[in-house]
Structures are given as C-alpha cells and as structure tokens.
Amino acid sequence: MDTAGNYPRGRKTGGEDRRVDLSVSIGPLRLKNPFLTASGTFGYGTEFDGVVDLSRIGGVVTKSLTLCPREGNPPPRICETPAGMLNSIGLENCGLETFVARKLPALAALPTRVIVSVAGESADEYAAVVERLAGEEAVDGFEINVSCPNVKAGTSFGSDPRLAGPLIARLRRASRKPMIVKLTPSAPDIIDVARACAAEGADGAVICNTFPGMVIDVRTRAPAVANVAGGISGPAIRPLAVRLVYLAHRALPGFPIVGSGGICSIEDAAQFFIAGASAVQIGTANFFDPNLLNRLASDLEKYLTGQGLSDFRSLIGNMRLPA
Ligand SMILES: Cc1cc2nc3c(=O)[nH]c(=O)nc-3n(C[C@H](O)[C@H](O)[C@H](O)COP(=O)(O)O)c2cc1C
Numbered sequence: 001m002d003t004a005g006n007y008p009r010g011r012k013t014g015g016e017d018r019r020v021d022l023s024v025s026i027g028p029l030r031l032k033n034p035f036l037t038a039s040g041t042f043g044y045g046t047e048f049d050g051v052v053d054l055s056r057i058g059g060v061v062t063k064s065l066t067l068c069p070r071e072g073n074p075p076p077r078i079c080e081t082p083a084g085m086l087n088s089i090g091l092e093n094c095g096l097e098t099f100v101a102r103k104l105p106a107l108a109a110l111p112t113r114v115i116v117s118v119a120g121e122s123a124d125e126y127a128a129v130v131e132r133l134a135g136e137e138a139v140d141g142f143e144i145n146v147s148c149p150n151v152k153a154g155t156s157f158g159s160d161p162r163l164a165g166p167l168i169a170r171l172r173r174a175s176r177k178p179m180i181v182k183l184t185p186s187a188p189d190i191i192d193v194a195r196a197c198a199a200e201g202a203d204g205a206v207i208c209n210t211f212p213g214m215v216i217d218v219r220t221r222a223p224a225v226a227n228v229a230g231g232i233s234g235p236a237i238r239p240l241a242v243r244l245v246y247l248a249h250r251a252l253p254g255f256p257i258v259g260s261g262g263i264c265s266i267e268d269a270a271q272f273f274i275a276g277a278s279a280v281q282i283g284t285a286n287f288f289d290p291n292l293l294n295r296l297a298s299d300l301e302k303y304l305t306g307q308g309l310s311d312f313r314s315l316i317g318n319m320r321l322p323a
Contacts, residue, residue, distance in 0.1 A: 011055060011112075012059075012110075012113050013030050019301065020300075020301045020304045020310055020312065021311045021313075022034065022301065023312070024313055025256075026178065026203055026256045026279060027204055028203060029113065029140060029203065031058030031113060032112075033056075033057065033296075033300065033312070034058055034269075034277075035057045035269070035296045035297060036059045036061055036258065037061050037283075038061060038260055038281035038286075039061045039062065039143060039281075040063050041284060042061070042286055043062075043063060044063060044099075045110050046106045051290045051291070052290060052291075052294060053294055054110050055111035055112060056296075056297050057112055057293050057297070059112050059114065059140065060107075060114055060115065061116075061117050061281065062099075062114070062116050063092075064093060064117040064119035065093050065095070065096060065099050065116060065129055066091060066093055066095060066096070066119050066120055066121075067128050067129055068096075069098065070091050070092055070093055072091060073088050073089065073090030073225075074226045074227070075226060076224065076225055077089050077090070077226070078225070079224035081215060081232060082236060084233055084235060084236035084262065084284065085232070085233055086215050086231070086232055087231055088225040088229065093119075100132065100136075104138050105138075107139075108138035113140040113141070114138055114139060114141075115140060115178075115180075116141075116143070117142075117143040117144075118130055118143070118145065119145040121149065122151065123166070126167060126170075127171060127174050130142060130171050130174045131175070134174060134176075134177060140177070141179060141203075142171070142179045143179075143180050143181075144179060144180070144202075146158030146164050146184065147186075147209045150163060156184060156186070158184040158193055159184065159193070160187070160193070161192045161195065161196035162196070164196050164197050165197060165200045166200070168196075168197045169200040169201065172200060180202060180203055180204040180205060181197045181202045183205050183206065183207055183209065184209045185207075185208040185209065185241070190207065190208065190248070191248055191251045191252070194248050194252060203256065204255065204258055205248065205255070205256075205257055205258070206258040206259075206260050207245050207248055207259060208260060208261060209260070210230075210237070211237050212229060212230075212231060212232070213231065214229045233261070233262070233283055233284045234262050234283075235262040237261045238271075241259060241260060241272075242275050245257050245272055245276055245277050246275040246276055246319075248276070249275060249317050250276070257276055257278060259273075259277035260280065260283060262285075263281070263285060264289065264292065266295075266296060266299035266300055266303050269296065269300070270300075270303055270315070274315060274318060275319065276316060277316070278316055282296070
C-alpha cells in the first residue's frame with residue numbers, strides 16, 4: 001500500500017501464494033479468484049471493514065447506482081422466508097454525484113476489483129452514469145442491472161431482449177470497460193435476453209437476480225413488506241439459479257456466466273461452476289455468515305485438489321452427465 005492508502009494494481013488480480021490457479025477472466029476483466037460480492041448485500045465495499053479481508057476475493061460489486069439518489073420503497077422492506085429472505089428495498093442508493101465524491105475514493109483503495117452496478121429507468125439514465133464513470137480508474141468494470149422497471153415500456157429492460165440488446169449497445173458505446181449484465185429470472189426467456197446482450201458486446205451475464213415472491217402475515221392479513229411483493233434470495237432459490245446457469249452455458253458456450261443465488265458454502269459455489277459459471281456472487285449469506293468471503297478461496301483450493309484439478313478454469317462446465 002502506498003502513502004495514499006492505495007494498493008498496487010497487482011493486488012487486485014494476483015499476489016496470492018496458492019498451489020492451485022484460481023484466477024479467471026470475465027471477458028477482459030481478470031479476477032484473482034472467482035468470488036464476488038452481490039450487489040445490494042455489501043454496501044459500497046467498506047461497510048464490512050475489519051470483518052472481510054477483501055484481498056481474498058476477486059471483486060466487490062457495489063449497490064446499484066442511479067443518476068439521482070433514491071430513498072427506495074417504504075418500510076418494512078425485508079422479511080425472513082424459509083431458507084431465504086424477501087426484500088423490496090427498491091434500489092435505495094446515494095446517487096451518482098455523492099457516489100463520485102464520497103464512495104469512489106474509498107473504493108479506489110480496495111485491494112480487489114471494483115465493479116459498479118448501474119441501474120436506471122431509461123437508457124439515458126443508464127448512459128449518464130456509465131459515461132460519468134467511464135474514465136474513473138477506480139472502476140474496473142460495470143454490472144448493468146436490467147431488473148428495474150423501464151418507465152416508458154412499463155416492463156424491465158431485462159424482461160425483453162428487444163430492450164436489453166439496444167441498451168447494452170448504447171452503453172457499450174459509452175465505455176470500453178468490462179461490462180456484464182445482470183439478468184432477471186422474471187424474463188419470459190432469460191436465455192434470449194442473454195443472447196441479445198452478448199450480441200451487443202456484453203462481456204458476460206450474471207444469472208440471476210432475485211425471484212419475485214410474497215409473504216402474508218395471516219394475523220394482520222397484511223403483506224410482510226409494504227411494497228406487497230419483493231424478491232426472494234438465499235438458499236431457497238439456489239437450485240433454480242443453478243439450472244438457469246446450466247441452460248445459459250449450454251446455449252451460449254464461450255459467453256462468461258456469473259452465478260448468483262443462495263450460495264452459502266464452497267459446495268454451493270461448486271455447483272454453479274460445474275453448471276458453467278466462470279465466477280459467482282455471494283449475497284444473502286453475507287448477512288448471516290460474513291466470514292464466508294474470507295474462506296471461499298482456500299475452500300476452493302481444497303476442493304479442486306480433492307478433485308485432482310490444478311486449475312480452477314478446468315472446473316467450469318465440467319459436468320458428468322448421465323450416460
Ligand atoms: C437486501 C438485498 C438488496 C439487493 N439489492 C440489489 C441491487 O441493488 N442490485 C442488484 O442487482 N441486486 C440486488 N440484490 C440481489 C442480489 O445481488 C443477488 O443477486 C440475489 O440476492 C441472489 O443472490 P443471494 O441468494 O446470494 O442473495 C439484492 C438482494 C438483497 C437480499
């Protein structure tokens with residue numbers, strides 16, 4: 001670390017003394033290992049200071065950022081569910097201006113990759129955020145969250161390949177930085193959306209965001225979250241997400257997939273890798289096991305050694321199908 005608190009760039013991508021090579025690339029984005037935080041579950045990278053050693057993970061994905069600050073939905077906004085949680089946070093975030101002034105300097109000093117999640121209600125809003133951050137050295141890449149509602153079309157960009165493709169094409173013109181798109185399982189066909197984004201230059205896709213869900217308090221007969229419905233995350237959605245990763249990897253070989261959904265252990269993460277994910281994100285587990293991120297790289301090394309593999313990349317999509 002230099003006197004300004006900055007780590008040399010190499011600390012973001014390597015420098016670990018490991019017998020097994022855990023590095024992986026998502027398009028042009030090189031990661032020292034395949035573990036990322038999931039947007040919205042890890043703040044702006046510094047909230048877990050003293051708990052998580054960020055030099056042990058491949059990267060941090062920020063809370064989704066919009067052009068203007070957003071308060072999000074009214075409380076209550078979260079509720080525990082069997083094997084998971086329901087949230088209706090509604091993209092609460094500090095907005096672009098505050099992000100640049102107050103969050104970016106700390107993010108620049110992190111010893112890991114920094115991916116900024118971008119959200120918006122129109123293509124213009126997404127483009128304004130990407131254009132402003134395109135020249136910032138602290139930003140190693142973008143994650144385009146297409147799960148939020150598009151006001152004009154009345155649906156989310158991620159639900160329709162005819163909206164998602166042109167959005168990625170426009171953002172691709174705004175920045176050459178690595179760009180992955182975060183897809184929603186609510187799309188009628190998530191593979192069609194992934195294909196459209198890949199065709200327009202996305203470097204990979206996160207599969208997937210939360211699944212729509214609802215909980216009702218039968219005593220009060222009121223919904224558990226004020227927004228009535230929300231998104232389900234945690235182990236409950238893991239088998240659903242693993243299947244989508246498997247289908248996407250088979251349909252789009254060579255297009256990097258980042259798995260997301262209910263990962264709580266190396267065994268959970270390995271399922272995603274075997275299904276075809278090049279990297280994974282840890283979300284809800286951060287709330288009940290913040291130490292997980294500290295363990296995953298070592299646990300992966302042990303798992304690979306046990307499998308007789310010396311290179312993480314040889315695990316990706318390496319599934320034994322029944323004869
Ligand atoms: C409280 C909460 C807030 C979230 N906020 C965002 C967000 O701002 N942007 C986004 O793309 N995903 C958001 N997500 C979705 C997560 O990033 C992740 O994709 C999803 O929760 C599934 O992974 P998990 O089961 O490991 O949590 C949020 C999830 C939770 C639980």
